[in-house]
Amino acid sequence: MGSKSQEQKPKLKHKKGLWSPEEDQRLRSYIVKHGHGCWSTVPINAGLQRNGKSCRLRWINYLRPGLKRGLFSSHEEDTILALHRHLGNKWSQISQHLPGRTDNEIKNHWHSYLKKKVLKENASSTPPETTPHSEIQRYCSSSSITDHYSSPSPDKPTLIPASHFRENSPPPSTADQWDPQIFNNGHHHENGPRPALPKLMFAEWLSLDSFAATSAAPLVGCSNTKGFAGGSADFGPDVSGVFGGDNNNGLFHAYPLFHQGTSGGQNSMTTTVSDGSASDVFSSQFSFDDQSSAADANNYQFVEFCSDFQLSGNDVMYI
DNA sequence: AATATCATCAACCGCGAACAC
DNA sequence: GGTGTTCGCGGTTGATGATAT
CATH class of the missing domain: 1.10.10.60 (Homeodomain-like)
Structure with a gap:
């Protein structure tokens, strides 16, 4: 050994x-x-x-591409604190909830700053439930779906652990099956035009290690312990990719597509969710600024798409 | 200005789990 | 089942820069 x-x-x-x-x-x-x-x-x-x-x-x-450098936002810190309270020193697991952050980075930040902050809070005997990140703790510890679905604030996305679908009911496989409670903040849309769909993403997409390489597009990493089987990726000058979702453990197909035009300017990432047929598909689009830090290594460019995601209270992120 | 102390962060180390033979 | 190899994780260290004395 x-x-x-x-x-x-x-x-x-x-x-x-x-x-x-x-x-x-x-x-x-x-x-x-x-x-x-x-x-x-x-x-x-x-x-x-x-x-x-x-x-x-x-x-x-x-x-690794996609890493976010720089200071931790207050929201990231809240997330770390909440998850640490629930998971302890499971830095790797915590980092999975913070796109673009590494376990080492989070660990360092904890030891250098957050740990002291917590000690200070405890010294002043502030009840944990009154902290602004209690909502994150809620989805970690609660078994109630309504708790999971309640959007914590207008500015923050709803976070739903993937384990919820494994432990409870299967996830919706088509757009129409999505609970309006999640997607429209409780507002149904019977016959009228479909309200603006939320951004939908999986934390795993933000790890390029999830991407499978193809012969046409050799790419970094190939493994994903959770069985997220990749499709294809092309990180050539026109950055684009198609990624198959998990089809083996009850999760629906999900194909994030992203494309970086040659003309520069703003990049985008389109996420398409379907039940496998072409007939019932909806998509949403992420935008991310052109990152000047995108590496140019042997004519391959990395899209640093983790850096500037802004999820709002109308968005859903599966973790 | 010099020195001491503190804070931060990149990197190392040791261990256990998973896997292959 | 035993042994060796690889990988990933968490704890720790050490270099460096910032700040205090």
């Missing part, structure tokens, strides 16, 4: 410490071209004097 295997290969001296820009470039280029596959072979093939573990960490925490 253990992680000694890589290190003990005939005393190959692995470099440690901070990564240089050249090393970053080598690693990024290699993974963009070939995917990471087996991490232990990545440094060998990429010509790096690092061990696979170090490469994996560097990719996950720093080079």
